[in-house]
Amino acid sequence: MLPISYGTAIIVFCIGLYTILSKRNLFKTVIGLSLMEGGVLMLITSSGYVPGGVPALLPFAGGEPVNPLPHSFTLTAIVIGAADVALALAFIIKIHRRYGTVDIDKIRGLRG
């Protein structure tokens, strides 16, 4: 199971990178950022997997708990990612106000 989970995480990360590199629509760029972030988070969460693990809530009922450290990283990184996306969308609103488009090719300052 674990290789599939890592593989999925890497595939999602790369789809995100491809989206950012190839798409010309600013919203799709932000979607790409979210995908990349999701990939990384899946990778981190997978690294905390324990076979047959139970949630890390005391007292541990019936077995070994999963590794709680990746969970706390994931929580931190989700919040940071959400902040980044919110800021990116705010910037897009401002840019759309100015140019009336979200196509990178038509926005002077973002070409190249």
Add this chain to the structure above:
Amino acid sequence: MNPVLAIVAPFLAAFTIPLFFVFRKRWIGSSIVLFGILSALLSLFVAAGGERAVVMGGWNPEVGITLVVDSLSTAFLILAALGFSASLSAATEAFGYGPWRFYVLFFLSWAATNGIILTGDLFNLFVFFEIFSVAAYLVVAYPPRSWQAIEAGFKYLIFGTVGALFLLIGIAYAFMATGQLNMAILARVLPRAPETTLSVVIGCLVVGLFIKSGTVPGHFWLPDAHSSAQTPVSALLSGVFVKVSLYALIRLTFLLFGNADGRVFFVLLLFGTVTLCLGHLMAFQQEDIKRLLAYSTVAQVGTIVIAIGCASAGGIAAAVYHAFNHMAAKMGLFLVAGVLAEDRASRDIAQMRGLFRHRPLFVLAFCLFAASIAGIPPLNGFMSKWFLLVAAAERGALIPAAAVVAGTVLSAAYYLRAITAFFSPAETEPPHLRPHPVTGAIVMLLALLGLVLALAPYIDPLREGLLAVGSDTSSGARYIGRVLQ
């Protein structure tokens, strides 16, 4: 003094300024000044307090988050304190105290910068990099009226976030392979990881830091951000923000990968050289003075990356010394360029003719800073380039060394173009001549700092300190011992 105070003081400033806005509007101005002085003093006190490591929450270093003060972080704490104070003073003159949200972001970026410099925990480094970056995107985009600044901020955001995600995936791989996050412990256990995993960790972290610092594959945001931002912010970006990412690059390459994999230094030399050449060539073609300075910053980032790539104590000393020199000179250049561009209401070099007659001191300071950046002996820029050339020759990296020398000639050429314009006679009188007493004072202080730095190799404590930074950092053993004692 506990090192955490250097991080907490700017955070306190950022959290209380909104309360002043709500309850006591009149106190905003004085509180900004007081908090600025407090933050700078606390940073300097922490830097002066000698080497030590403390763990948040009183845990042991493996369990908690460690803050480490060693010679390298001391040097960069001083650099950050000087740069932020200079930029804050210039900002209070340029913007007044009205836009308090700008100052909140300013203090947040200060706190995050000190956090990046002090932290000894890999994930905590990422968290502080995020605060730092988010604040940086926003100070670039200030004021929101300027469309150029908004676009530059957005571009910076996209690049910066991709860089942050590469950092995060590198940290995730390091955690996956070892289960540890403390950098001192990682320095011990990471070399035992499989070779491919190690290469992924190194690759991702280096790519992330390249994008954050503006080294070549990720340099596209830098000229836009530096040239579109307001003058005090441009000075801050060039003087401090770029250096912080380079600090992280020095710290991580030497601590985590120095013993594990020497190939990373070859990569640094390669990309440093490319960055240097590209930066100088692009700067040569610019007509806009702030873009010229921005591309010059790209070239100087390349110089510092080459110095790191020399993989020796001398190389690190050269990198830190050049970081200081570039901070002093480039902050001064951006501040002067801002004043001169405001006089002519244009950033075009061709429009800036005849300004020597109206602002002789500013123009002379510009000449001094430009000569220093270009590396004219005996100024400070020459001294650090000399250190760099010696380190590169020891390493046998002749092509990067030749590129540095060629770059010196090229940068002398493009700075001379700007200076010629200032001294040549003008057809029209400049329309605006607002006095800039605070900026003028800062420019003079920066020029003085540059002269002190030029003498640094001859002043014993400074030279010893610089060499100590190099020898402590290149082995890493002292750092590890300090944290895990």
Add this chain to the structure above:
Amino acid sequence: MKSPRNLQRLGALALSLALGWWLWQGVTISPFQGITGPAARYIHGTARDTGAANVVAAILFDYRGFDTLGEASVIYTTVCGVALLFAKRRYRRSSHGLSFIVKRSMALLVPFILLYASSIIVMGHLSPGGGFQGGSVMATVTILFCVIYGSSFEAARVSPKVKETIESSGALLFVLIGLVGLVTGGAFLTNIAAGFPRGTMGQLFSGGTIPLLNIAVGMKVGAGLSTLFYSMVKILEDPTESSPPEV
């Protein structure tokens, strides 16, 4: 025009595939031999060290509480920045909300949603949840106000200054709790060792500073996300700028 675009896409595809292959090669999957490193300490020491029942909350707010201060500051930075980007615009009454029935049912539901959010915040050390999660639920209430009562309702009831105060006080509270540890001679963000009561594990009053920090973060996140939403709404509601100028 067409072919450079395709070339660019091809390059992006090749780069992504190469990166993916490289990342895949770097994955290390060793047979599971028990949790090692700091995580083992967190699992076995949480009850003794902190008195909290939720190990993840103990990591977030005690062992690695400094990360959480940073994380909450990222949100704070974003909120401040978005408010800066969309400054100087006033709320307008542009929509009057939904029908009477919806408004009445919403009025009945609001106390329960707020109660739910508070319970997530104050029980963060006992069960999954905490300041971030509870704060987000609290912010949804203000977003529901906008949807159901119209965009100007909330601004008229709760002024942005109040939210600003709550947000900054939450952040300040976090730092001050951290400084208590420093003043008592320990380190920043010291919990039990600085004299905060550990309590009995599983009780509401346990875990030392963890519930307090949860409340601080809840204030910060709840007020912050609400400000974020309204900063964006008011620009969309502003008819004077609704049609972008020609470039």
